Amino acid sequence: MKIKNTRCLQALISFVLCFLFLCGAHKAWAVEFTADISEEITNSKAVGTILVHPRGYRMDLSVTQKKGKSGKAIIMVDKKSGKTRLFNPQTKTYKEVKSFSFLAFMLDPFQGIEQLKKVATSKKVGSEKVSGFLCDHYAYYDQDFKLADVWYALELDSFPIKAHMVSGRNDRRVKIKINTGDTRFLLSNIKPGSVDTASLNIPAGFSKAPDPREARKKALAALPAVKQTVQGKAPWGRRIGEGGEIRVKVDPMRPVVIELRNFYSSSTGSYKVIPQNAAQADIKPQPFDFTKNWQRKKVEVSKKKKTEWVYIRVEKGLIYATVVNAKDPFKFSRDSKLEEGYLHSAGGRGAFVYSDRKLMVRVTGDSQDAKDSELVFSGCKGSCKDKLFEKRITITNGQTKTWEFPPGHKITICDFRINKTGAVKFRIEQPARESAKRSISKAKTGSTASGPKVVRTTPIKTYGRSTKKSPGKSGNRLNKADSRVIIKALNHGDVKTVKAYLDKGMDANIYVYGAPLLQKAANLSTAEMVKLVIERGGDLSYQNRSGDNALAQAQSNFKHWREVIPVLVKAGVPVDKQTAIWKIAFKTKGGKFKPGAKEMLEYLLDKGADINAPISKAGTTLLMNAAKMAWLEPVEFYLAHGADTKLRDKDNKTALDWARTPRSREKLYQKQQRQKVIKLLESK
Known part of the structure; x- marks a missing residue:
């Protein structure tokens, strides 16, 4: 196993305090000795040796994880320079961080103990022998919760040779929290005596690992980028370098979304949104200025602007720009549905669809980086984990693949993934329901046959409102008597009662006191209740008149928000730049x-x-x-x-x-x- 990133480093940690600040210098233990060390962490074990010197200390470890992975690492702490280094014997490279920084605490349990002594309440438990040395046994508390037991060897200048730490995350009163679970370490076979300081030097043959930021910058500079003016049709995206400009034609009858993502430390440029029949020269460019790597900017243009062209130009730096026609937010649930997007660079995208309508999916290869794109297209029911099918294809630039599914296909989410590099355009179409088409036709001809007349009105122009409806059985509502039963069951987490109603034929999207069942469950009930409603077809895409979806409702759940929110996210409720998190x-x-x-x-x-x-x-x-x-x-x-x-x-x-x-x-x-x-x- 090669230890290359922070996630792999986590296999080596003993514990980490999540609220730590950079502070303090390490206690200068004026002692020299060598010992064996063993550690047990929630998901891994480590054994090896440690040598300690007033200048610093070094641990040579073999790590084994529960999943069977194993590897070796050397951790070296230089107290004089204030540096903590992790050496990877497999790659002959090392990473260097500042001692008492976040990453240093992840690597070294002894720095963590020093910090624990500063922030927790200590109590001497007694004295006892550990590994042949008389030790002072101290316990550390946050209020009445015990965070750790540590044994300090008196003959070794109070160096900690044994410790047992636990996480306080399950106790809401605890403010000092340890990131990992149960953690233990023990030093044995301790041999006092002089230590060769050469062992604390950087081993021969090791070189400092390159800065990942610089490596990423070089890799980005090597990627293709637009350096002149090019033209395309939405949905479309391109990487744009200095002096480059893209001109994207869009549908004037639909809203437009422009997304810009910065790839350099700083990038500047401008964009123009040109309405139908307007002269390009008459439109004032809107500047953008990115000052951080990976900064993003999203521009939404209403369909009232009747945008026909979008121009994006980069003066300095490197950005990735995409332009798409968005879904019309003012269309009724019974209308035909159209969603388009542009997917690139090992990314993913999910889209909600109606299972009772015909579904047509079309993807077209359109990569700036390669001739072919590796695409994974999945149809899911309820959540992305519940896959009905998965199609893996390689699609050449300009090539189009299409799929058609009849009504009743059971798909609720279309999921697209670019496997490695490449890019595709995708288009999802769903015609209106046949019953809705007939009702609209009768309304237009003035027919007085069975069924009420359908009348369309102009939506009220109110900030943040949405006319999006639930795809349930015509938005049917539960009667007052049954509504009282359901609300009581939601408040008490009575899954059995709600399940009985659903088994008898109650629609999972039925309205209960003015809102669909899933919204009520997210706002009032437990994670188990929410899972039940989702499994039975609860609409994850519904938004109320204020634009709140089930995730927003869950944030207002007084008792169960911690459990309900992850359930909704894992089920497919999108979390993006527009997601409101202020309630949390x-x-x-x-x-x-x-x-x-x-x-x-x-x-x-x-x-x-x-x-x-x-x-x-x-x-x-x-x-x-x-x-x-x-x-x-x-x-x-x-x-x-x-x-x-x-x-x-x-x-x-x-x-x-x-x-x-x-x-x-x-x-x-x-x-x-x-x-x-x-x-x-x-x-x-």
Whole structure:
């Protein structure tokens, strides 16, 4: 096994404190000895040797994981330079990090113990012999929760030779939390005596691993990029370099979405959105300026603009731009459905479809990097794990593949994946239901035959609203008596009662007190209840008039939000730049996150949520709000996860401006927190 990245390094860790700051110097143990070391971690075991010197220490380890993988590693801590190094004997390379940094704690349990001594409450338990040495036994607590037992050898200048640590994540009161589960280590066969300091030098034949950022930059520079003006038709995307421009023709009767992704440390350029019959010269270009690698910008253009062309030009740097015609948000659920997209660079995309309508799928090869693209097309039922079929194809540029499925095909999600490199355009069409077509036809001809007349009205122009309906049986509603039974069952997590109703024929998308069953379950009930409704066909794509989907409802679930949110995400509810996460971010008390909030934010951000997305019409971001409220822990969290301190709201205020604006009747601790927030933001 080659140890090449941070995930592999996690197999070597003993524990890591998730809230740690960079701080302090290592205690200078004035002792020399060698010993055997063994570690047991939740998912792996490590055995080897350790040598200790006042200058530092070195561990040579063999690691075995539960899954059967194994490998060797050398961990070396140089206290004089403040560096922690991980050596990979297989590749003859090493990585270097600053001691007492996040990665250093992941590699070295002894640094973790030193930090634990600073932040936890200690209590001497007694004295006893371990591995032949008299030790002081200390326990470390957060309130009444025991975090660790550590044994310090008195003859070895109180060097820790045994430890047992546990995670406090299951206890909501615990603030000092250890990332891994149960962890133990023990030093044995300890031999005091002089240690050859040459063993603490970088071994011969090892070289420093290249900076992955530089390697990635070189790899990107070698990829094809547009350096002149080229033209295409949406959906379309291209990598654009300095002096390059793409011109994309779009459907004027549909909305347009432009996505830009930065590939360099900084890139600048502009884009033009040209309406139908307008002169290109009359349109003022809109500039964009990226200052960080992987920054993104998304522009949504309403169909009212009747956009016919989109021009995107890069003056400096390198970006990837895609232009697509989006779904029309004002179409009725009974109308025909059309969704298009452009997929590239080992990415994936899922799309919700109706199982009771004919389904037509078309993909066309269109790669900028290679002649062929390796595509995996899957049809899923309920979630992407429940695959009805999987088709793996190699498609040449310009080649088109099509699939047709009759009504009743049971597919609810179409999933597309680019296997390695390449790119494709995809198009998903679903005609209107036959019953809807007949009803509309009768309405147009004034027929008074069976069934009510269908009347269409102009949607109300209200911010954030959606006319999207549930694909259930004409949005049928449960009567009041049964609604009371269902609501009571949801509140009490009574899966048996709801299952009985569904078994008797109740539609999984039936409306209960004004909302589909899945939305109610996500808002009120347990993860088991939500799983049941999804398995029975609950519509994951439904949004209410405020634009909230089931995931938004789950964030307001008072008791079960920690369990329900992952269920919805795994089932296929999308998490992207538009996903609102402020309901989780606002779960605070005394300026700190409530238990589980930080971990859930990390989960949603890892899935694609945007830390810099506005949370109000005024353009306020999570960082601005936390700075305004002087919430120190949230501010630190947002900054650590890429929050942009330069963003301004509609009042032209930054997060620092809000931090400098004290609130009335602040308590002493709030004033102290505000000063810390100001200093932190000023340092950024």
